[in-house]
Amino acid sequence: MTDDSQKPLVSIRDLVFKRGSRTIFDGVDIDIQRGKLTAIMGPSGTGKTTLLRLIGGQLRPDAGTVVVDGQSVPDLGYRGLYQLRKRMGMLFQNGALLTDINVYDNVAFPLREHTKLPESMIRDLVLMKLEAVGLRGARDLMPSELSGGMSRRVALARAIALDPMMIMYDEPFTGQDPISMGVLVSLLRTLTDVLGLTSVMVSHDVAESLSIADYVYVISEGKVVEHGTPDHLNESSSPWVQQFLQGQRDGPVPFHYPAPDYIDDLMAGAGR
Amino acid sequence: MMTDPLQRLGATTLAVAERLGRGHLFLLHVLGGFPALLPRFGLVIKQLYASGVLSLLIIAVSGLFVGMVLALQGYNTLVDFGATESLGVVVSLSLVRELGPVVAALLFAGRAGSALTAEIGLMKATEQLSAMEMMAVDPLHRVAAPRLLGGILAMPLLAAIFSAVGVLGGYFVGVGLLGVDEGAFWSQMQANVDLYDDVANGVIKSVVFGFVVTWIAVFEGYDSVPTSEGVSRATTKTVVQGSLAVLGLDFVLTALMFGDE
Numbered sequence: 001m002t003d004d005s006q007k008p009l010v011s012i013r014d015l016v017f018k019r020g021s022r023t024i025f026d027g028v029d030i031d032i033q034r035g036k037l038t039a040i041m042g043p044s045g046t047g048k049t050t051l052l053r054l055i056g057g058q059l060r061p062d063a064g065t066v067v068v069d070g071q072s073v074p075d076l077g078y079r080g081l082y083q084l085r086k087r088m089g090m091l092f093q094n095g096a097l098l099t100d101i102n103v104y105d106n107v108a109f110p111l112r113e114h115t116k117l118p119e120s121m122i123r124d125l126v127l128m129k130l131e132a133v134g135l136r137g138a139r140d141l142m143p144s145e146l147s148g149g150m151s152r153r154v155a156l157a158r159a160i161a162l163d164p165m166m167i168m169y170d171e172p173f174t175g176q177d178p179i180s181m182g183v184l185v186s187l188l189r190t191l192t193d194v195l196g197l198t199s200v201m202v203s204h205d206v207a208e209s210l211s212i213a214d215y216v217y218v219i220s221e222g223k224v225v226e227h228g229t230p231d232h233l234n235e236s237s238s239p240w241v242q243q244f245l246q247g248q249r250d251g252p253v254p255f256h257y258p259a260p261d262y263i264d265d266l267m268a269g270a271g272r
Numbered sequence: 273m274m275t276d277p278l279q280r281l282g283a284t285t286l287a288v289a290e291r292l293g294r295g296h297l298f299l300l301h302v303l304g305g306f307p308a309l310l311p312r313f314g315l316v317i318k319q320l321y322a323s324g325v326l327s328l329l330i331i332a333v334s335g336l337f338v339g340m341v342l343a344l345q346g347y348n349t350l351v352d353f354g355a356t357e358s359l360g361v362v363v364s365l366s367l368v369r370e371l372g373p374v375v376a377a378l379l380f381a382g383r384a385g386s387a388l389t390a391e392i393g394l395m396k397a398t399e400q401l402s403a404m405e406m407m408a409v410d411p412l413h414r415v416a417a418p419r420l421l422g423g424i425l426a427m428p429l430l431a432a433i434f435s436a437v438g439v440l441g442g443y444f445v446g447v448g449l450l451g452v453d454e455g456a457f458w459s460q461m462q463a464n465v466d467l468y469d470d471v472a473n474g475v476i477k478s479v480v481f482g483f484v485v486t487w488i489a490v491f492e493g494y495d496s497v498p499t500s501e502g503v504s505r506a507t508t509k510t511v512v513q514g515s516l517a518v519l520g521l522d523f524v525l526t527a528l529m530f531g532d533e
Contacts, residue, residue, distance in 0.1 A: 088406065
């Protein structure tokens with residue numbers, strides 16, 4: 001058992017995933033260490049969300065292995081998969097709260113579904129989780145009355161309701177104003193440290209991710225281009241990584257979509 | 273060039289077969305969630321309210337008018353034969369055997385079926401179903417199963433209310449307006465409507481219709497393309513396919529039940 005705690009919680013090897021004829025992942029290796037906050041970064045459309053769905057077993061890889069806590073996710077049956085998911089939380093990009101029930105019932109939902117706790121205990125647990133995200137006072141609001149940042153915090157409270165071993169964040173900072181962004185950034189770090197959670201965060205917000213992550217993977221075009229601690233990444237010699245981290249408009253990723261020569265293209269219309 | 277229409281026919285056939293297969297697998301999975309509903313019957317009650325109680329108004333008003341029209345039309349035919357005392361039988365048999373289950377099911381597809389499809393489609397589009405899966409809650413068991421059972425239970429009740437209100441409508445027009453003898457109206461009805469052959473068969477029909485319409489509605493929602501256009505198309509499909517299924521099945525069931533008389 002002592003050895004087990006040293007092993008990564010999630011270990012992905014030679015992952016290949018195709019959607020139609022498009023290859024999303026082409027031989028990806030990722031390790032996610034226990035109790036750490038791992039960030040997975042990359043440009044939009046590189047399948048970062050797909051990666052979370054592969055870990056959660058909502059999608060199956062075309063090749064390679066996805067092992068979570070010693071269990072191979074693609075090989076799990078219905079029951080095994082649902083047992084495993086009880087120990088994982090996932091925060092969706094828009095929160096994905098159930099819109100027909102209020103904040104309190106949303107956080108209570110997993111507790112009521114999976115436990116037979118008396119309502120008084122569920123109340124205590126829900127209030128504790130809501131207090132952790134600072135929204136105990138908002139428990140009677142409906143999801144439609146919440147701002148984007150608040151929805152995400154409620155969803156976070158719901159995701160930690162069953163005290164999971166791991167939580168996955170899908171673009172937690174996208175579209176947030178500076179204040180709620182700051183709140184979420186510190187919340188992610190605090191939850192990881194205080195609850196001893198293993199956190200996986202998918203993001204393309206460079207500054208925020210580097211400021212809180214323990215370890216970072218950068219994915220592009222189906223491959224891991226660079227990985228290491230944030231400091232290591234900042235010193236990376238790869239021009240691609242530098243362009244991504246600095247947000248330069250031109251570089252290895254060209255500003256222009258591939259096109260014929262500009263002058264030729266313009267002149268081609270002149271004869272009409 | 274010649275293979276083009278053939279190819280398209282083949283592709284369409286395959287697509288239809290695949291969809292049918294998916295629909296049946298979906299149904300099996302949903303039915304697997306039924307046992308777990310027993311200890312949590314509140315979930316079904318909620319759906320019974322949403323698709324049953326909220327459909328009451330349209331069902332009752334339609335039933336009233338259908339019954340009134342039946343009485344008018346029936347009277348015009350019967351009066352030529354001097355058989356207007358049979359008006360009660362004509363109205364009640366038409367309602368209990370055919371119009372009650374069928375028209376109520378058509379209205380149900382439009383009122384409750386479309387609402388179910390839109391609700392589940394939007395839950396899918398906003399990732400609520402996906403979020404449930406990740407919370408280890410099977411959306412087919414938690415969302416689809418209570419809705420399906422609710423529909424199966426609501427439909428016969430709605431059809432019965434439709435028929436009852438229709439008979440009342442027929443009574444108002446026949447006895448109140450056209451002057452058919454009240455005693456004959458009711459006693460002929462009592463004597464000629466059989467609990468087994470007529471009422472029970474009507475109930476069986478409406479259970480089948482409720483099952484099929486709700487199945488289609490829930491499946492279309494679950495299988496919809498999660499965009500605003502996709503959900504709107506799925507809602508349309510529910511109403512069209514649900515209504516066609518009801519009419520087609522009605523013929524089959526009628527042939528089976530009353531064919532050898």
